[in-house]
Amino acid sequence: MFNNLSDKLDKALHVLKGHGSITEVNVAETLKEVRRALLDADVNFKIAKQFTTTVKEKALGQNVLTTLQPGQLMVKIVKDELTQLMGGDAEGINLSGTPTVILMSGLQGSGKTTFSGKLANYLKTKKTKKPLLVACDIYRPAAINQLHVVGEQIGVEVYSEEGNQDPVAISQNAIKHAKSNGHNIVIVDTAGRLAVDEEMMNEISNIHKAIQPQETLFVVDSMTGQDAVNTAKTFNDILNFDGVVLTKLDGDTRGGAALSIKSVVNKPIKFIGTGEKMEAIDVFYPDRMADRILGMGDVVSLVERA
Amino acid sequence: EKSKTSFFNKLSKAVAGKSKVDDDVLDNLEEILVTSDVGVNTTLKIIERIEERVSNDKYLGTDELNVILREEIAGLLSETNVGEETEFSIPTDKKPYVLMVVGVNGVGKTTTIGKLAHQFNAKGLKVVLGAADTFRAAAIDQLQVWADRVGVPIVKQDMGSDPASVAFDTLQSGVAQDADVIIIDTAGRLHNKVNLMNELTKVKRVMQKVVGDAPHDVLLVLDGSTGQNAFEQAKQFTAATEVTSLAVTKLDGTAKGGVVIGISDQFQIPVKYIGVGEGMEDLQVFNKYEFVDSFFK
Ligand SMILES: Nc1nc2c(ncn2[C@@H]2O[C@H](COP(=O)(O)OP(=O)(O)OP(=O)(O)O)[C@@H](O)[C@H]2O)c(=O)[nH]1
Ligand SMILES: Nc1nc2c(ncn2[C@@H]2O[C@H](COP(=O)(O)OP(=O)(O)OP(=O)(O)O)[C@@H](O)[C@H]2O)c(=O)[nH]1
Ligand SMILES: [Mg+2]
Ligand SMILES: [Mg+2]
Numbered sequence: 001m002f003n004n005l006s007d008k009l010d011k012a013l014h015v016l017k018g019h020g021s022i023t024e025v026n027v028a029e030t031l032k033e034v035r036r037a038l039l040d041a042d043v044n045f046k047i048a049k050q051f052t053t054t055v056k057e058k059a060l061g062q063n064v065l066t067t068l069q070p071g072q073l074m075v076k077i078v079k080d081e082l083t084q085l086m087g088g089d090a091e092g093i094n095l096s097g098t099p100t101v102i103l104m105s106g107l108q109g110s111g112k113t114t115f116s117g118k119l120a121n122y123l124k125t126k127k128t129k130k131p132l133l134v135a136c137d138i139y140r141p142a143a144i145n146q147l148h149v150v151g152e153q154i155g156v157e158v159y160s161e162e163g164n165q166d167p168v169a170i171s172q173n174a175i176k177h178a179k180s181n182g183h184n185i186v187i188v189d190t191a192g193r194l195a196v197d198e199e200m201m202n203e204i205s206n207i208h209k210a211i212q213p214q215e216t217l218f219v220v221d222s223m224t225g226q227d228a229v230n231t232a233k234t235f236n237d238i239l240n241f242d243g244v245v246l247t248k249l250d251g252d253t254r255g256g257a258a259l260s261i262k263s264v265v266n267k268p269i270k271f272i273g274t275g276e277k278m279e280a281i282d283v284f285y286p287d288r289m290a291d292r293i294l295g296m297g298d299v300v301s302l303v304e305r306a
Numbered sequence: 307e308k309s310k311t312s313f314f315n316k317l318s319k320a321v322a323g324k325s326k327v328d329d330d331v332l333d334n335l336e337e338i339l340v341t342s343d344v345g346v347n348t349t350l351k352i353i354e355r356i357e358e359r360v361s362n363d364k365y366l367g368t369d370e371l372n373v374i375l376r377e378e379i380a381g382l383l384s385e386t387n388v389g390e391e392t393e394f395s396i397p398t399d400k401k402p403y404v405l406m407v408v409g410v411n412g413v414g415k416t417t418t419i420g421k422l423a424h425q426f427n428a429k430g431l432k433v434v435l436g437a438a439d440t441f442r443a444a445a446i447d448q449l450q451v452w453a454d455r456v457g458v459p460i461v462k463q464d465m466g467s468d469p470a471s472v473a474f475d476t477l478q479s480g481v482a483q484d485a486d487v488i489i490i491d492t493a494g495r496l497h498n499k500v501n502l503m504n505e506l507t508k509v510k511r512v513m514q515k516v517v518g519d520a521p522h523d524v525l526l527v528l529d530g531s532t533g534q535n536a537f538e539q540a541k542q543f544t545a546a547t548e549v550t551s552l553a554v555t556k557l558d559g560t561a562k563g564g565v566v567i568g569i570s571d572q573f574q575i576p577v578k579y580i581g582v583g584e585g586m587e588d589l590q591v592f593n594k595y596e597f598v599d600s601f602f603k
Contacts, residue, residue: 036346042533045341108556108584109412109529113443139584141420141451142444149443194559221412225343225533227561248411251496253535276411276442 022059022073030074031056034294041254041293044229047263055081079290085259086286091243091268095127097214099178101186105204105235106219108192111247111273113143115219116189117150118273118281123185124156132183134174135160136167136207137191147189154278157183167191167203168210175211188213195234205238216241217270220257222249228257229264236265246284247273256293327360342564342601343533348571352379379601380594382571394425394591397522402434402485404477404513404520408506408543409527411494414555414581416445418527419489420452421581421589427456431486436476437462438469438509439493449491455586459483469493469505470512477516490521497542506546524549525578530556530563540569549573555581558588562601 031052038048059077094100102119104112120131133151135158137143144160151158159174171188178186190207193200208216218232218241235241246258249272258269269284332353339349355378363370396403405422407415416439423433435453437460439445446462453460461476473490480488492509495502513520526549528536543549552570554563557580566577577592
């Protein structure tokens with residue numbers, strides 16, 4: 001895939017080389033390849049289209065400085081635009097509550113339970129907080145157990161109520177428990193749910209209303225394809241979440257879903273997950289993500305060759 | 307339904323009595339396919355096929371068009387996907403029939419195993435499960451819940467023990483119990499992690515000490531909402547374990563899972579099952595025509 005893309009862009013950039021300025025005609029092929037690169041990276045169809053249109057508008061008529069090849073200029077425009085879209089500076093997490101309540105949400109298997117543990121560990125070790133993990137997934141087999149194992153690994157207390165079938169009540173009881181036991185952070189893990197599952201979306205909406213979290217995080221698998229926009233939009237409509245967590249970035253996915261989600265809900269991506277271990281958490285860097293989506297390492301090196 | 311009808315209407319208008327399809331319509335088809343995660347390469351391949359058919363068999367009617375579109379897309383799915391299979395079945399000449407389930411993290415391996423165990427068990431087959439995910443928090447407990455739910459035995463060791471050893475034990479126990487089907491759960495692993503992929507190769511090798519030609523089926527589970535990265539998953543898991551079939555999960559949502567078309571085409575691996583929910587009954591035998599139709603709904 002990488003080679004293919006490089007070859008294509010190489011060809012496309014060759015067309016631009018030797019022209020004094022970028023015109024509708026000479027840029028067309030390059031834009032087609034950029035759009036294709038975005039689609040191969042799983043950027044949503046409509047967003048990829050919009051993106052290339054914006055890039056074209058920015059590029060048209062720009063004179064190519066003597067030091068810059070037209071191809072280089074295009075790469076710069078694409079990268080700048082992508083970075084800007086991915087969000088400015090890394091945004092932190094709001095810890096102003098007493099206790100601070102953080103609600104996890106997302107599809108099945110996206111990495112909510114693992115990330116709950118990672119975040120608790122991060123806040124405990126890096127911010128000297130005293131977190132409480134709360135098990136509100138009453139559906140998935142052994143979900144409560146999983147959170148307990150995670151809690152044990154990082155030395156963080158886990159609140160659960162075996163047999164209680166009401167996640168709203170569990171989350172409320174957990175906050176009472178946190179208050180009377182000196183926890184200043186409460187992280188509520190929830191069951192995975194599909195955006196089209198009305199009953200389950202109502203449930204998380206009710207949890208959200210009942211506990212009024214300072215931070216609601218939408219956890220999404222970075223390998224997600226075109227559907228990322230639908231899911232992100234519905235979760236955002238219902239929860240108006242504060243930030244996004246992008247998991248499993250230790251894989252080799254390009255992660256175009258990040259751009260799609262950012263474009264659709266315009267919420268900051270706050271953290272990334274980079275492994276299964278509790279330490280595998282990092283803050284989000286927009287420019288690195290932009291590089292990743294376009295395989296910019298390749299593109300830059302090929303422009304240098306040109 | 308609405309977009310489906312209107313798409314087919316447009317397609318027929320654009321093609322009826324002509325030997326070439328309008329660009330607008332092809333753009334529309336491109337959008338439908340790409341947003342179903344079919345991917346650019348495979349989408350272009352499909353469009354080429356349609357164009358070829360249209361220029362060969364001129365003057366097509368509406369009914370034929372519908373058929374052609376379905377046929378050309380479904381035609382890319384591995385030939386072994388006849389698309390008429392409706393039963394959960396296993397070959398009768400292998401006993402025990404050993405099934406190993408692999409895939410990246412969180413795609414639905416353990417859940418699919420629970421559902422499969424239920425299907426086989428309901429047909430009166432004796433099923434034994436092996437908990438060879440000894441890594442993920444509470445993975446063994448999760449499979450245990452499924453085993454209890456279905457009412458089948460499970461072979462397990464402690465967390466952190468060697469997965470190959472669990473698989474070995476499971477096969478020994480399965481043979482001793484005269485099992486018909488043995489299903490081995492494995493830990494989720496990203497395909498770019500060399501050590502973890504080697505571990506999988508080892509699990510497979512160790513099983514062969516008990517049952518010479520095991521595993522008879524290596525089922526790669528793909529999350530239906532995954533995009534183009536699924537290609538790389540199929541490639542790397544095939545390299546490590548010679549994947550013989552695919553399952554696509556989570557198709558009860560809005561994701562279409564179109565990436566499997568290109569995968570099935572390129573690697574010639576049939577799609578066997580689709581997951582459509584979290585319950586025991588929510589597994590279906592793959593039907594390629596229904597699958598393709600879902601893109602246009
Ligand atoms: N490689 C890798 N694996 C991850 C990461 N985050 C989570 N996982 C794995 O992904 C799988 C699913 O993670 P969970 O935390 O159980 O996901 P979940 O969203 O809680 O799942 P449900 O509760 O079933 O909806 C597990 O195997 C995790 O170990 C990550 O950043 N990298
Ligand atoms: N909606 C829906 N959810 C599913 C389906 N299959 C699995 N799930 C859910 O997806 C999540 C992950 O499923 P698991 O079976 O634990 O996935 P896994 O591949 O075994 O995960 P790891 O062992 O952590 O790699 C769970 O919440 C399941 O209930 C499906 O077909 N539809
Ligand atoms: Mg969970
Ligand atoms: Mg599992």
